[in-house]
Amino acid sequence: MQQTAVPAARNWAGNITFSAREVARPTTVEELRDVVAGADRLRVLGSGHSFSTVADTDGVHVVLDAMPPEVEVDTASGVVRVAAGLRYGDVVERLHAAGRALPTTGSLPHICIAGAAATGTHGSGDGNGTLARSVVAVELLTPDGASRRLARGDEDFDGAVVALGSLGVVTSLELETVPAYDMVQTVHEGLSLDALDGSDGSGDEGRVLAEVMAAGRSVSVFTTWGPDRTASVWCKQDVGSRPLPTGWLGTRAADGPRHPVPGQPVEHCTEQLGVPGPWYARLPHFRLEHTPSAGDELQSEWLVPRAAGPAALRAVGALAERVREVLLVSEIRSIGADTLWLSMAEGRDSLALHFTWVGDTGRVRPVVAALDEALAPFGARPHWGKVFTAAPEQVAALYPRMADLRRLRAELDPRGVMGNAFTEAYLG
Numbered sequence: 080m081q082q083t084a085v086p087a088a089r090n091w092a093g094n095i096t097f098s099a100r101e102v103a104r105p106t107t108v109e110e111l112r113d114v115v116a117g118a119d120r121l122r123v124l125g126s127g128h129s130f131s132t133v134a135d136t137d138g139v140h141v142v143l144d145a146m147p148p149e150v151e152v153d154t155a156s157g158v159v160r161v162a163a164g165l166r167y168g169d170v171v172e173r174l175h176a177a178g179r180a181l182p183t184t185g186s187l188p189h190i191c192i193a194g195a196a197a198t199g200t201h202g203s204g205d206g207n208g209t210l211a212r213s214v215v216a217v218e219l220l221t222p223d224g225a226s227r228r229l230a231r232g233d234e235d236f237d238g239a240v241v242a243l244g245s246l247g248v249v250t251s252l253e254l255e256t257v258p259a260y261d262m263v264q265t266v267h268e269g270l271s272l273d274a275l276d277g278s279d280g281s282g283d284e285g286r287v288l289a290e291v292m293a294a295g296r297s298v299s300v301f302t303t304w305g306p307d308r309t310a311s312v313w314c315k316q317d318v319g320s321r322p323l324p325t326g327w328l329g330t331r332a333a334d335g336p337r338h339p340v341p342g343q344p345v346e347h348c349t350e351q352l353g354v355p356g357p358w359y360a361r362l363p364h365f366r367l368e369h370t371p372s373a374g375d376e377l378q379s380e381w382l383v384p385r386a387a388g389p390a391a392l393r394a395v396g397a398l399a400e401r402v403r404e405v406l407l408v409s410e411i412r413s414i415g416a417d418t419l420w421l422s423m424a425e426g427r428d429s430l431a432l433h434f435t436w437v438g439d440t441g442r443v444r445p446v447v448a449a450l451d452e453a454l455a456p457f458g459a460r461p462h463w464g465k466v467f468t469a470a471p472e473q474v475a476a477l478y479p480r481m482a483d484l485r486r487l488r489a490e491l492d493p494r495g496v497m498g499n500a501f502t503e504a505y506l507g
Contacts (some may be wrong), residue, residue, distance in 0.1 A: 097124075099140035106145045108220070108250060114141060115248060116224050121496055123244050125194025126166060129464035130378050132501045133198065133243055141248060143193075149251065152177040157256045158215055163193035163249040168367035171359035179256040183207035183297065184362040186410075193249045198464040199241045199422040201431065202362060203412035204297040209424055211240045212417045213254045219247035222496040226250075238480065238487045241421040243463055245502045246491045261318040262296065262361035263353045266333035270300065272308040274328065275411075276392035284389045287328060288430075292413040294323060297362055300411040301339045304399040310411075311337065315362060318355050339364060340408045340435065376407055377436040379447050379466045381459035382423040385413065388430035394453040395432060401449060405442050407435040420480035423460040432459075436466075444468065463505075471504045481507070 099122075105111040115121060120138025127134070143164025150173050151160040157179060161170055167181075168188030174180060183202045185195060194200075196211040216230040217239050227247070229239045239246060275291065277284030292298050295316040302310035312330060314323060325332070336345040336352065349360055383391045392411070395402065402409070410433040414424045423429065432454070436443045448468040451461070460477050461467035467474075475481050485507050492498070498506075 097135050097140065098137045099124075099135070100138065102140045102142060104142050104145045107147075108226075111141070111143075111146070111220060111248060111250070112224050114139065115220055115222060115496075118222075118496060119494075120499070121222075121248075122499055123163075123193070123248055125164070125191030126189060128190050128194070129198065130466050131464055132499070133464050134194070135501065136499050138496075143248075143250075146250075150174070152179055152256075154178070158253050159256055160251055160253045161192055163191075163251055165192055166190060166367075167192055167195070167363075174256065175259050175357050175359055178259050180259040180358045181254065182213055182257050183210065184359065185210060186299070186364045188359070188363050188365070188367045192254075193252060194244075194464075196240055196252060197242060197244050197249070198462070199419070199424070200462075200464065201412070201414045201424070202297055203292075203299050203414065203431070204295075205293050205413050205428070206415055207297065208415045208417045209241070209419070209422050211419055211422060212415070213256075214240045214252050215255050216253035217249055218251045219491075220250055221247040221491050222494060227491075235483075235487050237418050238420045238484050241419045242484065242487075243421065243502055243506065245488055245497050245506060247497060260358050261355050262315055262358050263318060263322075263355050264313065264315045264349060264351045264361045265323065265353050266337045266351055267312040267314065267323060267327060267330035268309075268333055269330045270310045270312055270328060272302060272304075272310055272392070272396065275300070275310065275389075276396060277389040278393055278396070285386070288388050288392075290328070292430075294327075295320070298413065299339075299364070302409050302411070303341065303406060304396065304403045304409060308396075313339075313351075313364070322353070339410065375438040377438055377440065377443050377466050378434065378462075379436065379443075379450065380431055380433040380462040381450070381454050381467075382414065382429040382431050382462070383454065383457040383459045385428040385430045387457040391430065391432060391454055391457045391459070394457070395450065398446075398449055398453060401446050402434070405437050405439065405446055407437060409434050420484050421463070421478060423462060425478065425480070440466075471507075474505055475507065 103114045122136035124140045149162040201209040229236045273279040274287045295314040297315040299313045412431040
């Protein structure tokens with residue numbers, strides 16, 4: 080087992096310098112148990128793709144990428160058991176080879192499966208939930224050294240999946256799958272934001288937004304909130320679905336491959352232009368072998384009830400001039416409801432408003448604060464792993480099962496080993 084001091088370790092974006100006094104890379108569950116038993120404070124670090132301090136610790140950082148890379152597909156039940164330290168890109172091709180697929184993926188395959196589940200991370204699609212909604216069982220090593228498995232139907236299962244790593248070290252996850260499928264990806268440019276947010280005077284607020292988000296298995300809308308008030312639609316459809324017609328909603332089909340962030344290399348993106356390919360090579364925006372998004376960036380995201388989407392978009396539009404001063408690109412996505420206590424989509428179908436910012440925290444935070452305030456009337460839930468400024472009590476009030484989560488934390492981690500300043504502030 081590797082155990083080293085890393086005083087200058089940083090997250091993926093480079094905006095956070097971790098304060099862990101050492102990093103442990105166990106290779107077996109027994110080594111992991113020894114690390115946990117000897118720690119007064121401990122957090123698991125996945126792919127480091129968080130822009131908040133949710134994964135930080137002043138104790139021991141545990142990295143699980145040296146653990147056995149288990150991927151076990153039960154073809155009878157359709158459930159796949161995966162080691163917690165694996166990335167989606169490490170699993171999807173093996174799953175496809177077994178004739179199975181995930182119902183949805185995130186926009187990039189570089190992220191750690193357990194970390195994505197723990198923070199409620201998601202892709203897009205009216206019928207798709209968060210990535211955590213695919214979890215059917217979670218195996219934990221709790222701070223007292225005990226192994227515990229919680230499965231759907233268990234009393235506290237919904238609290239254990241999206242728990243910000245605050246209950247114990249997740250060692251494996253079991254995910255539901257569906258039969259493998261092929262997809263096509265097309266990009267449609269020139270969508271009117273006035274039509275999307277209902278400010279075009281048509282008197283049919285929400286119709287265009289609903290039609291756009293229902294156009295494929297997964298749909299993302301990208302905009303820079305520029306003066307032209309237009310956006311592009313990235314539509315990912317199953318092969319055999321009816322293609323979008325020419326001139327759909329006043330858009331035009333892209334005449335070549337695109338990158339969500341203007342000016343970035345298009346070869347970093349998954350194939351477009353309607354070329355068929357397997358689900359895992361079309362659902363993400365980015366290829367595993369390339370740098371996702373812009374690299375040097377910050378990110379924020381809020382989830383609002385889907386029905387409040389048009390009004391929330393208008394609230395962002397009112398801040399467009401400030402937003403675009405520090406914006407690389409904004410993405411609008413749709414996510415189905417779930418029952419997971421700390422999921423941003425808990426109890427409500429949601430619209431996600433995502434912002435990829437320049438990598439300058441000092442310039443970005445005042446704009447984020449303005450968006451926090453503007454979106455608060457819609458019950459906007461900020462993404463746990465991204466930049467936000469809302470007060471802890473304001474965030475806690477958005478989660479009806481927060482008291483249950485606090486009770487579960489007290490039961491599984493009474494000494495607070497798995498906590499950090501972020502969880503103590505926002506989870507209590």
